[in-house]
């Protein structure tokens with residue numbers, strides 16, 4: 001059981017599910033002002049959170065299935081390279097999670113089902129191919145992470161729910177792309193031996209660090225937008241300021257200290273702080 005929780009990276013699944021549930025809540029708050037007849041979406045929050053937890057877990061599992069040779073070098077302690085879960089069991093477990101998550105999504109509505117199906121196929125394509133390409137792989141993971149908000153907003157797609165959370169999608173995507181480039185710098189040796197052509201390998205870790213830093217700074221500069229667009233209250237500004245400081249320290253970690261592992265951890269802490277800011281500002 002513990003090995004399967006590690007395979008799906010349940011912490012990421014919870015974070016992603018929380019983001020999608022926030023997407024439902026924020027979209028509901030924005031559109032319910034115009035249509036007071038909409039009841040509080042408790043069931044939809046549960047369904048949305050479950051779908052994103054399952055599909056995120058499936059994406060992590062299929063990623064480790066395809067990354068077995070890279071992870072033997074970079075992350076040998078993971079469930080598959082360490083032998084605690086066989087490749088075939090990891091594959092069928094991940095496919096099962098994709099299937100159940102997508103079925104629940106179609107039960108919510110057709111747009112949610114379409115997003116879940118598209119994201120599931122993209123996660124498989126990313127793991128099998130895209131992750132070894134410079135920047136496209138990073139942009140894919142950035143879209144997938146940001147799409148948690150779009151998925152939550154899609155519960156109310158007929159009332160403009162997706163548009164209501166689009167700025168949250170943008171912020172999450174920018175922050176994730178920056179972190180993914182930093183992760184590629186961290187994983188450069190294993191990726192190089194696997195024949196991958198990530199940005200860090202294509203242009204070198206130093207230039208890749210500058211690209212990640214620029215994207216990270218754009219995310220920080222754009223972080224007041226949810227308040228300026230009156231999507232979130234001034235309480236959001238107070239907490240996102242903390243996230244912005246963590247983003248800046250993360251950028252310093254890769255630019256000045258050239259410590260990709262530390263920078264990646266700081267980026268993740270900043271993303272978590274930003275999620276708290278979204279919640280507090282709702």
Ligand SMILES: CC(C)=CCC/C(C)=C/CC/C(C)=C/CC/C(C)=C/COC[C@H](O)COP(=O)(O)O
Pocket residue numbers: 009012013015016019141145146148171172173175176180183219220223240243268270271272274275
């Ligand atoms: C500037 C600003 C306000 C940015 C917003 C940041 C934000 C709210 C980001 C959302 C983060 C989110 C939805 C995370 C979900 C879970 C997650 C970490 C997804 C991405 O994981 C891919 C990564 O490669 C996994 O690697 P690792 O974390 O090392 O296992």
Ligand SMILES: CC(C)=CCC/C(C)=C/CC/C(C)=C/CC/C(C)=C/COP(=O)(O)OP(=O)(O)O
Pocket residue numbers: 012016020051052055056059060063067115116119123131141144145147148151183187
């Ligand atoms: C909105 C819906 C229905 C689903 C969203 C699903 C989500 C949140 C995906 C977020 C991104 C994610 C979890 C991607 C999984 C693949 C993954 C682990 C990418 C990073 O992998 P690598 O580049 O191999 O790096 P590591 O394996 O070393 O972490």
Ligand SMILES: [Mg+2]
Pocket residue numbers: 063064067
């Ligand atoms: Mg991997």
